[in-house]
Amino acid sequence: QKEVEQDPGPLSVPEGAIVSLNCTYSNSAFQYFMWYRQYSRKGPELLMYTYSSGNKEDGRFTAQVDKSSKYISLFIRDSQPSDSATYLCAMSAGGANSKLTFGKGITLSVRP
Amino acid sequence: GAVVSQHPSWVICKSGTSVKIECRSLDFQATTMFWYRQFPKQSLMLMATSNEGSKATYEQGVEKDKFLINHASLTLSTLTVTSAHPEDSSFYICSAWGERGHLSYEQYFGPGTRLTVT
Secondary structure, eight states: OSSSEEEOHHHHHTTTOOEEEEEEETTOOOOOEEEEEEEETSOOEEEEEESEEEEEEEEEEEEETTTTTTEEEEEESSSOGOEEEEEEEEEOOOOOOOEEEEEEEEEEEOOO | OOOOOEEEEEEOTTTTEEEEEEEEEESSSSSEEEEEETTTTTOEEEEEEETTTSOOOOTTOOTTTTEEEEEEETTTOOOOOOOOGGGGEEEEEEEEEEEOOOSTTOEEEEEEEEEOOO
């Protein structure tokens, strides 16, 4: 079993739709949870981060973490064509200079 | 956010030759840099962690003699792929962590280098 599993894609939605992206993990030591957005042939860009369980909202994006279920989600409201990209979840056990473990990524396409 | 650059962005080399990729933190001092490899439609796989002035720590399965990492200054780390072969063709991405990261897990990623070995 991989440490981080991410829902397979690709995912195609119409503009304005609510998008739900999910990851599960097996390592109980993970404390920090992140979502990155990656455009084609570019490096990842940090979108959201959450420490431990709970919700965090930033504009149209909401990140949720349920440590009891080892499950994290990213919700995108009022999706736009510019949101079309690959979304990767990443996790860390924390501490100084901690390495990140990434999910496989899911490619999202938002149709105008 | 902080800026991390990579050079070159794209390189083609012949099998058996060596290629050097640079990763620079442009507006902060990176005490730690990470090197990742990403194959098409795959996730980022950590290759090694390098701290300024010390030897890199390689992940299991990554050949340290093949992927030479040098982190000689707080703003520059280099990855040299020695005796490259076609199976080394991949997208190499660095990330940097340093004093601008107010939270320990915040890493800033470079734009990546696409290596093609013919």
